[in-house]
Amino acid sequence: MANISVSTSDKGRATGTKGDTVLAVKDLAVGFPTDDGLVNAVRGVSYELRRGQSLGIVGESGSGKSVTSMAIMGLLPKTAQITGSAKLEGEELLGLGDAELSRIRGKKISMIFQDPLTSLNPVYTVGYQLAEAIRTHYSDISKSEARARCIDLLDSVGIPNPQQRVDAYPHELSGGMRQRVVIAIAMANNPDVIIADEPTTALDVTVQAQVLEALEKAREEVNAALILITHDLGVIAGHTDEVLVMYAGRPVEHGSVDEIFYQPRMPYTLGLIGSLPRMDESRDQRLTPIHGTPPSMLNLAPGCPFRARCPMHQDICAEVEPDLLPINGSGHVAACHFSDQLEGKAPDDVFAPVATDLSVEAEVEAMDAEGAAAADEEDK
Amino acid sequence: MNAMLDTPQTAANPVIAGKDLVKEFPVRSKGILRRKVGAVHAVSGVNLEIGANETLALVGESGCGKSTTARLMMNLIEPTSGQVLYEGKDLTKLSRAQMRPMRRDIQLVFQDPMASLDPRMTVFEIIAEPLRVHGLFKNGGRDRVNSLIEIVGLNPEHRNRYPHEFSGGQRQRIGIARALALQPRVLMLDEPVSALDVSIQAGVINLLEDLQDELGLSYLFVSHDLSVVRHIADKVAVMYLGKIVEEGTTDQLFAGPAHPYTQALMSAIPLPDPRKERTRERIVLQGDVPSPSNPPSGCRFRTRCPLFKTLSEDQQAKCIDVEPLLRSDHDGLTRAACHYAKKKQLV
Numbered sequence: 220m221a222n223i224s225v226s227t228s229d230k231g232r233a234t235g236t237k238g239d240t241v242l243a244v245k246d247l248a249v250g251f252p253t254d255d256g257l258v259n260a261v262r263g264v265s266y267e268l269r270r271g272q273s274l275g276i277v278g279e280s281g282s283g284k285s286v287t288s289m290a291i292m293g294l295l296p297k298t299a300q301i302t303g304s305a306k307l308e309g310e311e312l313l314g315l316g317d318a319e320l321s322r323i324r325g326k327k328i329s330m331i332f333q334d335p336l337t338s339l340n341p342v343y344t345v346g347y348q349l350a351e352a353i354r355t356h357y358s359d360i361s362k363s364e365a366r367a368r369c370i371d372l373l374d375s376v377g378i379p380n381p382q383q384r385v386d387a388y389p390h391e392l393s394g395g396m397r398q399r400v401v402i403a404i405a406m407a408n409n410p411d412v413i414i415a416d417e418p419t420t421a422l423d424v425t426v427q428a429q430v431l432e433a434l435e436k437a438r439e440e441v442n443a444a445l446i447l448i449t450h451d452l453g454v455i456a457g458h459t460d461e462v463l464v465m466y467a468g469r470p471v472e473h474g475s476v477d478e479i480f481y482q483p484r485m486p487y488t489l490g491l492i493g494s495l496p497r498m499d500e501s502r503d504q505r506l507t508p509i510h511g512t513p514p515s516m517l518n519l520a521p522g523c524p525f526r527a528r529c530p531m532h533q534d535i536c537a538e539v540e541p542d543l544l545p546i547n548g549s550g551h552v553a554a555c556h557f558s559d560q561l562e563g564k565a566p567d568d569v570f571a572p573v574a575t576d577l578s579v580e581a582e583v584e585a586m587d588a589e590g591a592a593a594a595d596e597e598d599k
Numbered sequence: 600m601n602a603m604l605d606t607p608q609t610a611a612n613p614v615i616a617g618k619d620l621v622k623e624f625p626v627r628s629k630g631i632l633r634r635k636v637g638a639v640h641a642v643s644g645v646n647l648e649i650g651a652n653e654t655l656a657l658v659g660e661s662g663c664g665k666s667t668t669a670r671l672m673m674n675l676i677e678p679t680s681g682q683v684l685y686e687g688k689d690l691t692k693l694s695r696a697q698m699r700p701m702r703r704d705i706q707l708v709f710q711d712p713m714a715s716l717d718p719r720m721t722v723f724e725i726i727a728e729p730l731r732v733h734g735l736f737k738n739g740g741r742d743r744v745n746s747l748i749e750i751v752g753l754n755p756e757h758r759n760r761y762p763h764e765f766s767g768g769q770r771q772r773i774g775i776a777r778a779l780a781l782q783p784r785v786l787m788l789d790e791p792v793s794a795l796d797v798s799i800q801a802g803v804i805n806l807l808e809d810l811q812d813e814l815g816l817s818y819l820f821v822s823h824d825l826s827v828v829r830h831i832a833d834k835v836a837v838m839y840l841g842k843i844v845e846e847g848t849t850d851q852l853f854a855g856p857a858h859p860y861t862q863a864l865m866s867a868i869p870l871p872d873p874r875k876e877r878t879r880e881r882i883v884l885q886g887d888v889p890s891p892s893n894p895p896s897g898c899r900f901r902t903r904c905p906l907f908k909t910l911s912e913d914q915q916a917k918c919i920d921v922e923p924l925l926r927s928d929h930d931g932l933t934r935a936a937c938h939y940a941k942k943k944q945l946v
């Protein structure tokens with residue numbers, strides 16, 4: 220589909236092949252000052268994204284998935300305290316001014332949010348907004364050329380009757396179609412990286428399938444790298460090469476999609492997999508919930524942030540937060556003092572498949588009240 | 600626990616049943632007169648039966664009429680036509696006063712736990728309220744509430760806290776405890792776990808299963824997620840644009856759906872298994888669900904049906920002109936409303 224690619228005569232664009240690093244994030248940390256103190260929303264995220272690769276980021280609500288991406292895109296409020304580094308083709312993004320950021324946003328990195336209406340302006344037609352996106356970065360393109368390109372783009376994301384829909388306003392389209400328009404806008408300038416934050420969470424499954432197909436196609440056509448943020452492990456399994464699991468503001472496991480699903484080495488990852496109802500498993504398979512809730516990101520106690528919910532925890536877990544350490548030579552890393560004990564373990568070997576566990580909730584509460592050390596004494 | 604709950608029931612003798620339920624909402628013109636200019640065909644001839652200790656899942660995409668069906672089954676809204684049979688009575692014919700004792704037996708749990716709990720009431724008061732409303736609190740209500748708090752796995756020390764102090768999963772447990780307060784026989788669960796993180800959702804699913812085993816409850820489990828449905832349901836009814844297009848036991852349905860819509864729905868649910876995901880057959884539907892105020896003639900699914908596109912003109916004419924009824928004379932094990940139903944194994 221060469222007809223949609225915008226001519227890339229300008230020198231700013233790299234013409235690398237699949238395999239080069241396009242985005243390198245290192246020790247990214249984000250804090251938000253609040254009345255109650257500093258919320259440490261992101262506490263050291265590092266990853267490298269190669270051209271054409273797709274990275275899935277999973278984790279519970281509040282684990283820092285969105286804040287990580289918003290920091291890279293320069294979309295956080297001014298009060299946010301950001302440290303670390305995020306380099307796009309070697310160029311540092313953190314600390315760039317608004318003018319420089321808007322040169323990069325949309326052109327080199329595009330972002331797709333859960334609610335397409337946050338990205339679309341209700342008073343303009345979708346064609347106008349697509350054309351704007353193209354013309355912002357390619358000002359020499361004529362009006363009719365831009366319109367033709369808009370129609371091509373709408374067609375390539377699977378919008379029926381693009382010749383008519385190009386003149387529609389966002390409210391005249393269904394949620395799934397709006398999200399496809401956002402994807403079309405995101406790919407309009409052949410970005411190097413597309414960040415999609417829960418792009419299908421608000422959609423019905425059959426529409427989700429359409430949108431994911433459009434996203435996949437868009438990514439192939441412009442050979443962009445994709446960061447797919449979602450809490451749905453099924454979506455991750457089918458659409459990513461690598462997976463980063465976040466917990467309490469940090470990556471706790473990172474590996475190929477097969478390693479994460481078939482050989483998880485961090486209890487949280489294993490627990491997530493065990494808690495998933497699967498359509499290919501019958502009902503006698505009891506689910507294994509992870510009891511309790513994630514810790515508050517305000518005054519996080521020392522030690523492993525997962526310990527209050529971890530059936531494997533030991534004394535050291537309350538004292539030392541485990542580093543992300545290699546599992547093998549392949550790049551699979553996990554943050555757990557006892558990750559080697561998880562080799563060959565199934566979720567119900569580690570997590571009890573009971574509906575309620577009062578002791579855990581009591582324990583979590585005791586921790587809130589008295590601090591980690593006291594709670595760790597109690598449960599022995 | 601409750602004398603009434605001990606009566607054994609079989610599916611042949613349903614606890615609650617909906618018969619030919621139809622609900623049309625008027626569409627009115629703008630302006631002062633607000634004349635009726637049309638109707639939203641939200642539910643168009645639905646039949647459901649739920650036995651004791653049985654879970655019927657109602658599955659479909661948003662707007663297909665699941666919640667409306669659940670509200671009809673509770674007699675919360677009046678049907679355009681049809682009946683709801685409970686204990687040999689047609690609930691739709693009862694007066695307010697006659698309905699009152701029935702209300703106790705049929706309770707509702709909502710999707711969004713936060714929106715359904717009064718933020719100014721403590722957990723204890725939220726669960727006690729239905730008892731007070733029905734004048735039952737004086738009789739051991741305090742003990743009943745305390746034991747409910749434990750049954751749903753909440754910490755008894757939390758009884759004087761407010762909803763905002765709890766996580767989503769804990770709030771959903773409060774909602775369930777409240778629904779159980781009056782010892783109901785039927786729970787209508789409208790997307791009860793859809794808003795929860797997976798690690799938390801699993802605990803609520805297990806809780807619902809345990810409660811059913813202990814109390815013999817009947818569940819109508821409304822969901823858009825076939826993975827959750829496979830785990831919790833005994834029977835499944837798949838809805839599309841106000842009609843049931845396929846139904847069967849959970850095993851029958853997953854062994855091979857025969858309706859093209861069920862097949863598309865099943866193939867669209869992602870499996871958390873990368874190897875399977877790479878090799879699975881995908882049926883991606885084109886277009887959007889048509890408006891329920893102007894549903895297509897004949898088969899309502901025909902505008903998106905992948906099978907329809909492969910049919911000859913004569914065959915297509917049947918889809919356009921003749922409404923397909925639920926039938927079992929096809930090679931699958933379910934009842935499917937498709938003229939050309941054919942079983943397809945997908946998981």
Ligand SMILES: Nc1ncnc2c1ncn2[C@@H]1O[C@H](COP(=O)(O)OP(=O)(O)OP(=O)(O)O)[C@@H](O)[C@H]1O
Nearest residue numbers: 251258260278279280281282283284285286287516
């Ligand atoms: N502007 C802000 N001020 C204070 N705290 C914030 C702000 N934005 C986010 N946070 C906090 O940062 C943490 C991480 O939030 P983030 O939005 O990244 O979570 P997430 O992993 O994307 O969750 P979800 O799955 O719900 O989208 C949360 O504890 C959140 O409450």
Ligand SMILES: Nc1ncnc2c1ncn2[C@@H]1O[C@H](COP(=O)(O)OP(=O)(O)O)[C@@H](O)[C@H]1O
Nearest residue numbers: 624639641660661662663664665666667668891
């Ligand atoms: N009170 C109402 N007035 C008008 N239309 C309604 C009303 N309630 C529901 N509908 C319409 O009926 C259809 C079915 O809705 P609903 O039962 O809520 O679907 P679901 O629960 O399957 O998402 C939708 O088109 C919806 O917009």
Ligand code: SF4
Nearest residue numbers: 523526529536555556
């Ligand atoms: S470090 Fe300890 S508490 Fe943390 S996941 Fe490993 S075993 Fe559990």
Ligand code: SF4
Nearest residue numbers: 898901904918937938
């Ligand atoms: S009756 Fe026709 S249009 Fe309807 S599902 Fe069957 S094949 Fe498709």
Ligand SMILES: [Mg+2]
Nearest residue numbers: 284285286416
């Ligand atoms: Mg988020």
Ligand SMILES: [Mg+2]
Nearest residue numbers: 662665666667
């Ligand atoms: Mg609903």
